[in-house]
Amino acid sequence: MQCSWKSMMLLVLASIAIQYTAIRTFSTKPLSLLYSVGLAPRGHAVNCSLKDLTKLGQETIESSDQGCDETRTPFSPASTSDSSNVNKRTHILILATTRSGSSFVGQLFNQHPEVFYLFEPLYHVQLALLPRLSQSRNPAERRVMLGAARELLRSLYHCQLSSLENYIRPRPSNHTTDKLFRRGASRSLCTPPVCEASLGRETQSLVLTDEGECARRCGPLNITLATDTCRAKLHAAIKTVRIPQVSDLRALMEDPRLNLKVVQLVRDPRGILASRIETFRDTYRLWRLWRATGRRPHNLDLGQINTVCEDFLRSVSTGLARPAWLRGRYMLLRYEDLARFPLQKAKELYSFLGLDLDHSVEEWIINNTRGSSDLSSRQKFTTVRDSAANAENWRLKLSFDMVVYTQTACQPLLELLGYKRVFHPRELRNLSHSLVENRTFLPFL
Known part of the structure; x- marks a missing residue:
């Protein structure tokens, strides 16, 4: 090449x-x-x-x-002289993409006093x-x-x-x-x-x-x-949307001085697209034009969503393949599961990391998952929202044609993560029928 x-x-x-x-x-x-x-x-x-x-x-x-x-x-003795002290700390990386709920997940650690x-x-x-x-x-x-x-x-x-x-x-x-x-x-x-x-x-x-x-x-x-x-x-956590795939972190995961654990947050790409259109209005101007007119602009950058699905698919496939270098260090978390069952998923998350769920974290979860849907629509970067209602509200924001394109381009990812496709506009708008399959993704221990 x-x-x-x-x-x-x-x-x-x-x-x-x-x-x-x-x-x-x-x-x-x-x-x-x-x-x-x-x-x-x-x-x-x-x-x-x-x-x-x-x-x-x-x-x-x-x-x-x-x-x-x-x-x-x-490793030279100098590089490992303090490893015993460092390894007492748990280092956490939240691996995500923009508008996937990563700010909310970050707050689950930000609220912990240690x-x-x-x-x-x-x-x-x-x-x-x-x-x-x-x-x-x-x-x-x-x-x-x-x-x-x-x-x-x-x-x-x-x-x-x-x-x-x-x-x-x-x-x-x-x-x-x-x-x-x-x-x-x-x-x-x-x-x-x-x-x-x-x-x-x-x-x-x-x-x-x-x-x-x-x-x-x-x-x-x-x-x-x-x-x-x-x-x-006692611990450190970092949230980033600038690392495309978990394989990009292998050198850090294998560093015995770091004790690094990765939480890969994923979300239905149709939901990611809807949120980006509302949040990044200039960057996604042509997508909004498609939604408003029903006609896809010929110069629309389809790579804006294709790249999300490609990176997710490769990264999640690596994690679910359970390579030895990820043992005990990788957990897959669907945003929709966290939105519907925030306290339960937070407990599972902390258990995987070997941390105690502090009462301040529980209190924050209760106070920040029962906000109004109207508030979340007006404040794009807030973490206060009705999390359960927000999980699939993208179905009211995208046109059926946009949904069809996205789910066709991202079909392998949808199947891997348990997101259902829709085949009719009425099915898209029927929020009483969830498009999220009940799946359990156990941490790789």
């Missing part, structure tokens, strides 16, 4: 950018360029020629754990390196993003939050920034001791009504204080 000169030039330039940031952050680590772009997994001695690297850049994401001639080498939670830190990697990668389906381009993302995740789980500074724009001054993406979504970053630098004792009774209030009342984020808070917590 041949790459165009433009793709090769993009890969080279992006690799140089990642090398620069990796050298600044991991100056003591050899082969920083190879590790940062994901060409060399940890614990390997690598012997690659330029021809090999070019070939690797053209390979698909599924082969990310294969590359040049390698020799397995053991969990340090970060909301979409990889946003800064994407924005700093190659912003257009958010919609990219080019394997070489996605590989560049994934290499940097893995390195940052590894650092964040070790509470090396200063690694984020290489990607935040403008760059933080004196380890302080007001540009962290949606800081207010993390309680740990909006409460003492991170917040009390600005509010003192008043913060003890601070109740935030929205994310924006955190920045207004707490002031710029002190990354050093945030780092200390991360280290003081």
Whole structure:
């Protein structure tokens, strides 16, 4: 397979950018360029020629754990000296796609007093390196993003939050920034001791009504204080929509220092499409035109939903195949099940992770799954909603033709996850008949 000169030039330039940031952050680590772009997994001695690297850049994401001639080498004593302490922590990654309910799942951990939670830190990697990668389906381009993302995740789980500074724009001054993406979504970053630098004792009774209030009342984020808070917590959780497939995380899953567990959140792609059309109005303008006129625009980007189904299918297929490297570290969670049975699924989730379900989490679930459907329709990023009613309300928002196209393009995924197809407009609108099959997806223990 041949790459165009433009793709090769993009890969080279992006690799140089990642090398620069990796050298600044991991100056003591050899082969920083190879590790940062994901060409060399940890614990390997690598012997690659330029021809090999070019070939690797053209390979698909599924082969990310294969590359040049390698020799397995053991971890050095220095790299494992603190593994006994680190392994006491449970590191959680919520793997999802946009508008699949991931913010809600993230809050199930954010509400726990002993969990340090970060909301979409990889946003800064994407924005700093190659912003257009958010919609990219080019394997070489996605590989560049994934290499940097893995390195940052590894650092964040070790509470090396200063690694984020290489990607935040403008760059933080004196380890302080007001540009962290949606800081207010993390309680740990909006409460003492991170917040009390600005509010003192008043913060003890601070109740935030929205994310924006955190920045207004707490002031710029002190990354050093945030780092200390991360280290003081028993566990850490990160939510991301910027890792396409669980196989992209294999190098992290096999790292004995991380004790990383992945919760893969999935949702009916028809529901994802309906939510994106309502939320990202400019990006999905042609979809709204199709819905309004009944005619599909000839220049409609069908890849916007096709990519979701392709990534979900590959990732879920990997997880359900139960490879040895995922044993005890992978759980599949359908958004619809969580919406209908939030407390039950939360208990199953915490049981899989080996954590105690704190009463504060239970209280949050009760208070945030009985909101009004009208509220959720007006506030697109809220987690307060009537979760059961929201699970399948996409059936009232998409035209029948749009549903037919989506379920045809995503048929293998629908069958794998237990989502029923519809064959008539009346069947689509009949909400008394659920399109979600009763299926049980047990964690891989």
